[in-house]
Amino acid sequence: MPVKYVLKLYVTGATPRSQAALKNIKKILDVDFKGIYSLRVIDVIKNPKLAEDDKILATPTLIKILPPPVARIIGDLLDREKVLLGLDLVAMG
Amino acid sequence: MKKQIDNAVQDKIDLQALKESEARFRSIVLWSPDAIIVTDANGKIEYMNPAAEGVFNRKLESFIGKDFGLPLVDGESTEIDIFRPGKDPGVGDMHVVEAEWLNKMAHLITIRDITERKKVEDELRASDALLQAAIKIMPVGLWIIDAEGNIKFSSAAAQKIWAGVKYVGIDQLGEYKGWRTDSGKLVEAHEWAGARALEKGETTIEQEVEIECFDGTHKIILDSAVPLRKSDGSIGGAITINQDITERKRAEEEIKKLIKIKSDFISTVSHELRTPLSITKEGISLVLDKVPGDINEKQKGVLQVANNNIDRLSRIINELLDISKIEAGKVKLKKELVDMAVLIRGAASLFELSIKMKGLELKVDIPEKQIDAYIDLDKIYQYFTNLIENAIKFTDKGHIEVSLREKEKEIECVVADTGIGIAGEDLPKVFDKFQQFGRVSGPGEKGTGLGLSITKGIIELHGGRIRAESEPGRGTKFIFNLPKYSAENGEESIKKAKEA
Numbered sequence: 001m002p003v004k005y006v007l008k009l010y011v012t013g014a015t016p017r018s019q020a021a022l023k024n025i026k027k028i029l030d031v032d033f034k035g036i037y038s039l040r041v042i043d044v045i046k047n048p049k050l051a052e053d054d055k056i057l058a059t060p061t062l063i064k065i066l067p068p069p070v071a072r073i074i075g076d077l078l079d080r081e082k083v084l085l086g087l088d089l090v091a092m093g
Numbered sequence: 094m095k096k097q098i099d100n101a102v103q104d105k106i107d108l109q110a111l112k113e114s115e116a117r118f119r120s121i122v123l124w125s126p127d128a129i130i131v132t133d134a135n136g137k138i139e140y141m142n143p144a145a146e147g148v149f150n151r152k153l154e155s156f157i158g159k160d161f162g163l164p165l166v167d168g169e170s171t172e173i174d175i176f177r178p179g180k181d182p183g184v185g186d187m188h189v190v191e192a193e194w195l196n197k198m199a200h201l202i203t204i205r206d207i208t209e210r211k212k213v214e215d216e217l218r219a220s221d222a223l224l225q226a227a228i229k230i231m232p233v234g235l236w237i238i239d240a241e242g243n244i245k246f247s248s249a250a251a252q253k254i255w256a257g258v259k260y261v262g263i264d265q266l267g268e269y270k271g272w273r274t275d276s277g278k279l280v281e282a283h284e285w286a287g288a289r290a291l292e293k294g295e296t297t298i299e300q301e302v303e304i305e306c307f308d309g310t311h312k313i314i315l316d317s318a319v320p321l322r323k324s325d326g327s328i329g330g331a332i333t334i335n336q337d338i339t340e341r342k343r344a345e346e347e348i349k350k351l352i353k354i355k356s357d358f359i360s361t362v363s364h365e366l367r368t369p370l371s372i373t374k375e376g377i378s379l380v381l382d383k384v385p386g387d388i389n390e391k392q393k394g395v396l397q398v399a400n401n402n403i404d405r406l407s408r409i410i411n412e413l414l415d416i417s418k419i420e421a422g423k424v425k426l427k428k429e430l431v432d433m434a435v436l437i438r439g440a441a442s443l444f445e446l447s448i449k450m451k452g453l454e455l456k457v458d459i460p461e462k463q464i465d466a467y468i469d470l471d472k473i474y475q476y477f478t479n480l481i482e483n484a485i486k487f488t489d490k491g492h493i494e495v496s497l498r499e500k501e502k503e504i505e506c507v508v509a510d511t512g513i514g515i516a517g518e519d520l521p522k523v524f525d526k527f528q529q530f531g532r533v534s535g536p537g538e539k540g541t542g543l544g545l546s547i548t549k550g551i552i553e554l555h556g557g558r559i560r561a562e563s564e565p566g567r568g569t570k571f572i573f574n575l576p577k578y579s580a581e582n583g584e585e586s587i588k589k590a591k592e593a
Contacts, residue, residue, distance in 0.1 A: 010176075011174070012174035012176065012182045013174075013182065015174055015182075015184075017172055017173060017184075018174065044174075044176045044182070045182065048176075051176055051178075052178060055155075055156060055159045055160065056176050057156070057161060057175070057176060058149075058173040058174060058185060058187075059173065059174045059176060060174070061162050062162075063162075070160075071135075072136060072160050072162040072163065073136070073162050073163045074136075074161065074162030074163070074164055074165065074173065075162075075166050075167075075171050075189075076165060076167050076171040077165065078165075078167045079165065079167050082165050082167075083165065086163040086165055
């Protein structure tokens with residue numbers, strides 16, 4: 001199946017917040033979008049330029065690029081419903 | 094018309110109130126140390142307060158209208174990482190409320206910079222984890238007691254030592270049963286090191302107690318405690334440390350027993366050997382003296398060799414007896430006041446002839462004055478002459494030097510030779526029993542390998558010490574120090590030196 005969902009997750013090094021965000025978002029994506037998503041994880045410490053270009057103020061920030069419209073959420077990614085709603089995504093099936 | 098005017102007036106009043114409340118709101122927003130961000134319903138930034146520039150460490154004008162992101166906060170607040178270009182990342186505590194802003198739904202976001210707090214928390218956590226890990230692997234038992242004597246914490250090792258734990262207050266510390274090993278007295282509740290730390294502020298270091306553990310077994314522990322003081326100096330608790338030394342004690346007892354068995358054995362055997370040996374020697378001497386009849390030169394030679402070896406055997410037996418006595422602590426010194434200068438000079442002159450005969454030179458460096466020591470004359474003389482004999486035996490050219498120095502608190506005596514020396518690796522073993530190495534013995538009598546260890550034992554019994562220095566091929570130096578005698582302290586000076 002082709003990739004239909006493209007996302008970027010900005011994190012800061014390996015802080016507990018970064019690790020929790022990555023774990024949470026993977027859990028959500030693997031349940032509802034398995035095989036059809038691409039998640040790029042960007043560390044603002046290693047890629048400050050990318051972060052500045054994307055006007056990142058704080059992390060974890062999750063940006064959905066595809067499908068349009070572009071949407072972004074910031075904060076903890078614990079609540080599946082809120083995350084999906086915030087990204088304007090509808091869970092498949 | 095009137096209604097219209099009324100309405101207009103009311104609007105003005107409302108507007109005034111609104112303006113006032115807005116001013117209040119504005120000043121809160123302007124002067125808040127927290128970053129305040131207002132976004133629209135989709136997370137686009139509409140407003141940021143001045144503090145935000147400090148929190149994010151950059152100019153933020155260009156961020157207005159840009160996407161901050163829809164703030165997701167599960168619960169009251171959430172921690173986020175703050176991206177600060179050119180600076181280490183920070184940590185923020187993000188609060189979000191939904192509010193009306195310019196007649197639209199908006200998110201009012203506050204971000205408090207908690208970087209410093211987090212750093213302190215992390216450091217505390219790290220040092221706490223370190224402490225916990227240390228406590229966990231420490232083989233000693235650790236107890237933390239509060240001001241009332243309640244046991245707040247006991248490490249795994251502590252519970253293992255006591256075979257369990259009872260969380261009791263200070264009056265019930267008697268639940269922990271133990272007896273002092275020195276007096277055999279029961280340790281009362283208020284006599285435990287921990288209780289004394291709490292009640293009297295005392296510090297106890299390693300008090301030996303035999304305890305009865307909760308499973309009924311007995312152990313020997315070292316009990317230590319220190320009071321924990323609060324910032325006002327009052328006692329807020331105590332830390333107690335228990336070390337289980339049961340095994341060590343047992344091993345020490347065992348070693349003491351073994352040493353005694355060995356010494357008894359050696360002295361018994363030596364005594365038993367002496368009698369037949371002296372009868373044999375007597376018999377050979379009689380034959381050599383031709384009492385039972387004439388013997389020829391050949392026979393005489395054979396018997397002479399036998400006689401010499403019997404002498405050597407009795408020397409070995411005597412030295413074995415000496416060393417076993419020293420080790421068993423049974424040697425009694427017959428001390429008297431001796432002028433060391435006379436003693437050493439006398440001993441040296443005794444060897445003048447044999448040194449010259451071997452083509453060596455005797456050097457004597459002894460001050461022309463009385464240097465008193467309180468010693469067992471016979472023993473010191475015997476073993477000092479042994480040192481000189483040794484030096485002669487192992488030296489083929491050069492000289493033997495005997496010197497005496499008076500120091501502040503002790504007398505230093507040196508026997509130096511220019512002989513074959515002792516290899517570096519053998520030097521530390523030179524005073525060990527049965528060590529004969531490096532110095533290949535010459536044509537003289539073979540030693541027993543006990544002489545130096547007896548010498549060391551005798552000198553140490555006097556409160557002195559002996560050491561050897563050597564360079565292979567260049568010579569050896571034996572240096573011994575004895576405590577100096579002074580009229581005021583006499584015996585005392587020796588005792589003190591011994592303790593030191």
